[in-house]
Amino acid sequence: xxxxxxxxxxxxxxxxxxxxxxxxxxARDQLQTRLPGGLRARVEERxxxxxxxxxxxxxxxxxxxxxxxxxxxxxxxxxxxVAVAEPLVLHLPDEPATQTFIEIIDLGSGKRVVTVIEVxxxxxxxxxxxxxxYLKKRDELKQGGVxxxxxxxxxxxxxxxxxxxxxxxxxxxxxxxxxxRRGWQTATVELYRVPxxxxxxxIRIPLRETDSDVPxxxxxxxxxxxxxxxxxxxxxxxxPLDPPLSxxxxxxxxxxxxxxxxx
Numbered sequence: 001x002x003x004x005x006x007x008x009x010x011x012x013x014x015x016x017x018x019x020x021x022x023x024x025x026x027a028r029d030q031l032q033t034r035l036p037g038g039l040r041a042r043v044e045e046r047x048x049x050x051x052x053x054x055x056x057x058x059x060x061x062x063x064x065x066x067x068x069x070x071x072x073x074x075x076x077x078x079x080x081x082v083a084v085a086e087p088l089v090l091h092l093p094d095e096p097a098t099q100t101f102i103e104i105i106d107l108g109s110g111k112r113v114v115t116v117i118e119v120x121x122x123x124x125x126x127x128x129x130x131x132x133x134y135l136k137k138r139d140e141l142k143q144g145g146v147x148x149x150x151x152x153x154x155x156x157x158x159x160x161x162x163x164x165x166x167x168x169x170x171x172x173x174x175x176x177x178x179x180x181r182r183g184w185q186t187a188t189v190e191l192y193r194v195p196x197x198x199x200x201x202x203i204r205i206p207l208r209e210t211d212s213d214v215p216x217x218x219x220x221x222x223x224x225x226x227x228x229x230x231x232x233x234x235x236x237x238x239x240p241l242d243p244p245l246s247x248x249x250x251x252x253x254x255x256x257x258x259x260x261x262x263x
Contacts, residue, residue: 001232004260007200008153008176008222010245010253011235016121016154022225023119023153024100027216031104031205034214038108039207045100099123099130104207114183114208115147117216125157138162145183147206151218152177153194155243163189175249178218182206194218196249237262 003009012019024043031041102117123130141148150161153176161179168191176194178201192201200218207214226232237257245253257263 002223003226003231004237004257004262005196005253007196007198007219008194009226009231010155010175010196010241011237012222012226012231013154013156013241014235015229015231018229019225020119020121021100022229023151023221024102026221026224027117027119028102030221031102031214031216035104036207036211038106039114039211040105040107042103042105043100044103099134104205106208113144113146115149115206116141117149117205118151120150120152120154120160122154122157125152125154125160131160135160141183142181142186145186147183148181149203149205149216150179151203152179153218153222161189161191163191175245176200178203180204180206182209184209196245197252 003012028041028043035041099121101119103113104115104117105111106114118124118134121130124134125131138148152159152161155175159177161177162181163179172191172193174193174195176196178192178194180190180192180203182188182190183206190204192203194200200222202215202217202219204213205216244250254263
């Protein structure tokens with residue numbers, strides 16, 4: 001079943017690590033078939049300490065198998081009749097998380113990076129090592145003449161787009177945003193509005209200055225994440241969102257979900 005939302009499903013933010021990883025792979029695959037000869041899209045990664053929204057420690061494995069609902073209580077004795085020991089639980093410092101992103105490289109120029117595509121995560125939007133490294137890398141890309149596409153489909157955290165907020169008109173102050181800076185136009189940015197109530201946009205991905213842009217269909221990517229992730233059976237649309245939607249969007253979402261029988 002498809003998501004009840006026409007564009008970005010805000011409930012997918014609850015599973016952002018899984019959605020983020022899927023988005024990167026699906027975007028790579030979509031772009032690969034559209035790139036001109038000599039260019040390739042590659043998934044790269046960096047390791048950071050990912051902050052949480054609260055003080056609880058979070059450990060992120062590469063793959064998680066989860067069960068929803070309450071299962072049977074664990075037995076107090078093993079099959080051999082020996083009592084199961086109780087371990088001492090110790091809380092360790094946060095473990096590093098892996099951030100993935102896409103680089104488009106030019107094979108004919110020694111694999112020079114021409115474009116980087118970032119799907120933002122909490123570590124990019126909250127103060128800490130992850131954000132510091134990300135902002136440093138963004139400055140290096142600008143100085144190196146590399147185009148950068150920043151896709152922010154996460155409402156949590158503080159938006160870190162390279163655009164002064166006072167320059168953004170009300171029409172583009174949307175819950176989600178996409179920002180594009182071309183490597184040869186460092187004083188210019190392209191901002192896509194991404195409201196909750198509309199289909200996610202088809203955005204332009206810049207390549208080399210002599211190339212035509214290639215399209216990236218964000219809605220197709222999110223639809224693929226929803227479908228392949230099996231979220232339809234795992235999301236409870238009756239639960240409140242954290243962070244909450246604006247009052248107007250919350251009222252709209254409530255009416256939408258009720259009309260579709262999801263609440």
